[in-house]
Amino acid sequence: MAIQNAFEHGGETRDKIILGKILGTKPEFRNKVREISADITEIVSSVNHLSLEDQENEIKENFPELLAPKEKIQEREGLPELKGAEQGKVITRFPPEPNGYPHIGHAKAAIINSEYAKMYGGKFILRMDDTNPEAERMEYHAAIKVGLEWLGIEFDIVKSTSDDMELFYEKGIELINLGKAYICTCKREDISKNRRERKSCKCSMGDIEKNNKNWEKMKDKFKPGDAVVRFRGDMEADNAVMRDPVLFRIIEGKHYTLGEKYRIWPSYDMAVAIEDSADGVTHAFRSKEFELREELIYAILDALKMRKPAQGFFSRLEFKGMPISKRIIKPLIEEGKVTWYDDPRLPTLEALRRRGIKPEAIRKFIMSLGLTKANTLAPFDALESFNRKFVDTDSIRLFMVSNAKKLTVKNLPISSVEIPNHPINDMGKRTIEIDENFYISGDDAQSIKEGTQIRLLGLGNVAITKQGTEIEGEFVENGEKTDIPKIQWVPQKTAHAIKMIIPKTLFIGDKFNEDSLEELDVFTEPHYLQLKEGEEIQFVRFGYCRKDSQNQAIFTHK
């Protein structure tokens, strides 16, 4: 072993390492460390005296099997295993609030939870967490559904938290009767102040009978803000969440599905605790800003003697320079700095889709981030790289020129040319009608020198006879030269003008990037018109783009 190690590390080894290896493979030596370490030191020094060649010969003679290449460590596929999870019995859930458009952060929560259900052959629940009528709208509910469908996420059960209002009331009353909850009629500011100063208020002294009466009064008499139901936690707890948090409050706004049927609404903690338990959720994964709520949720369920699901937490996912929060996006829309929630610069699912990101790429990308709780500010590069692999195989290759310059080619022997739609995969061919007038890209035009040759991709070589505002050249029959600039081109006669939109980072630091959207007027082949909207294209030597409409394409990535 010493020889092997020495050989692998340039002819020298160290006794400590050999000792470690021995103890690692043969635990029975662990209580005899002192005895064997002397031997090891001796062996190591004798091995170190051998030359590299001698070591190699020694290995070849006595331990030839050691020369076999080392096996690489196998990387775990997918998510880490769950403790105490039984095949077929895992139930997970994704509970978005329908209060905005779904974004990459939703995708992370949905994908992690759904992957676990899949991994254990369990069930996956979509639960619209709609307990704040003021914030929720049908429009968002629908957008979330559309986004999830696009991601390819499937649910076994679809429900809304508000389906269980009667259950919340039942459990709420039970908590009151258990003395675990009370009605508080203090002012909002005082509640907040007391929580900060860890002091109880008078309401917490009230008896069960009074609390029951006040609960009835919450149904009609009390106005919003007059009274809330609070959990009897511990006002002196270090975890501020435990300082008698609100379980129910009065909201008079119209709920988007239930209208004005209820005015007492459960808070997030109450709703999640009861729902996860009642729905049979075994494992609940949420982003880590909820970590402090775990204790509360367990306390509520303990008080009610209800089953507790296991909880897991993961870091929030954001892209550098791409804000996720409505607080930031909404003003941008109002100021006209971005067009809408589907603006390709945004990390919403709709924007990602429009930009040409494939759902499979998002899934792979999110899985590659793992379940860490360390903050993740992922660079968009990583997603792009996953996406490129999906998109490359079935993107049609088309020619597109930007900053077009005219090129006239004399002596063209043909009037049309057939060009394959993909270099490797059989995606058919297209025929391009040509005459002597072409467009080429401005950048290419600039670098062309008079008297040299260029190759028009798929067509042939051209000897440049005149350089200037317009370029002229002559077709070279049977042009053999291939070590010359190869450029893409578009026939002038049928060139189709489109707008190319190139999204860039929205924010640099915390400043809005005024140049975050570049627009180019470009020409492409008429074949573009025959592509379906939403199709991914690779414009040769430019990059991958998605057809947004007949006269607009969005740049996906290089």
Added chain:
RNA sequence: GCUCCUAUAGUGUAGUCCGGUUAAGCACUUUGGCUUCUCAAGCCAAAGACUCGGGUUCGAAUCCCGAUGGGAGCACCA
């Protein structure tokens, strides 16, 4: 301010629970090469990390203590 979470290459992570079999694995990026009628994809290679300081131990990325950086909570939002 109080409390909690977190820290591995330029970036994202695996390994950490249960210290040794890994002088730290993978992916992206970068750089070189091969291939190519694209600056794409594919193939090969190189470069590059355990935040710091103590402690425990024969042995620490892994356990303990402390410091520092980053994030979160202290809402009648979820």
